[in-house]
Amino acid sequence: MSQPPLIDSRRHAVFLDFDGTLVDLVDDPSAVVIAPAALARLEALRAELSGALAIVSGRRIADLDRFLSPLRFAAAGVHGLERRLHPDGAVERLAGPETLDALRAALAPTLLAESRLTLEDKGTALVLHYRTAPDLKDRAEQAMTEATQGRDDLVVMLGDNIVEVHPAGMDKGVAVAEMLQQPPFAGRVPVYVGDDTTDEFALRHVRDNGGVSIKVGTKESVAAHRLADVGAVHHWLGAAT
Incomplete structure (x- = not known):
């Protein structure tokens, strides 16, 4: 480059x-x-x-x-x-925030169990942050994968110390x-x-x-x-x- x-x-x-x-x-x-x-x-x-x-x-x-x-x-x-x-x-x-209501509920147990993970709720997207807990990278990705299982209308994106989900397309x-x-x-x-x-x-x-x-x-x-x-x-x- x-x-x-x-x-x-x-x-x-x-x-x-x-x-x-x-x-x-x-x-x-x-x-x-x-x-x-x-x-x-x-x-x-x-x-x-x-x-x-x-x-x-x-x-x-x-x-x-x-x-x-x-x-x-x-x-x-x-x-x-x-x-x-x-x-x-x-x-x-x-898109509206109601699209992700089921995911908010699905992610709640993980957030309760792993206090070092934080959830940023953008309304039309949810972001799991693990910048201050890099050892939880796999746990964050697993939690989002499980929460979105069967939801073809959503897409999961991996970013810089984050796992994000939002409507597809x-x-x-x-x-x-x-x-x-x-x-x-x-x-x-x-x-x-x-x-x-x-x-x-x-x-x-x-x-x-x-x-x-x-x-x-x-x-x-x-x-x-x-x-x-x-x-x-x-x-x-x-x-x-």
Whole structure:
């Protein structure tokens, strides 16, 4: 993999993962902080791109808004199950929380028995976290596999110290593909930057459709380009043409 080209504000549409890309990963997901200078650069870059900049995350859009406050961006949250094409637009939800009610009940005994596992409930997705208890990786994966047995309408995704489940038919690649059909992204060349396994769907879509695919970190990837870490991402964003 090579260093990515600089962003061309005249023709690119930029899609950025959040955790591990714009902010460093931390044990407590609620404790991440983005530097004011980095936030200001995102605002300036959005203007340079005529609005064609979006955050694509496993987080809920409401959480992204809180971390990026006072700014708001176009966004795909919960791997695309939430969507907002314009910063001042309404959030569209493609599924309701009731879809996962049976899983909440099925996972409850595991959470009671393994207090070091934590469940993040995003409404349209459930995430088992084991970052502070890596020895429970297999237990977390087993619990989610058992809870989702026979549920073909759901998909389990393995991420960075997490096991996540959400309704099938949606991932970050699908989200990016659909956003590229709408203004202000339509007609532009996609650029995607992400660090996690869940970003591979979007990286593959962008690579296969003539865009710029950028992996953050050292993990194996389908991406054509690589940036070393969060600091390198912000340096690259600041060098856009």
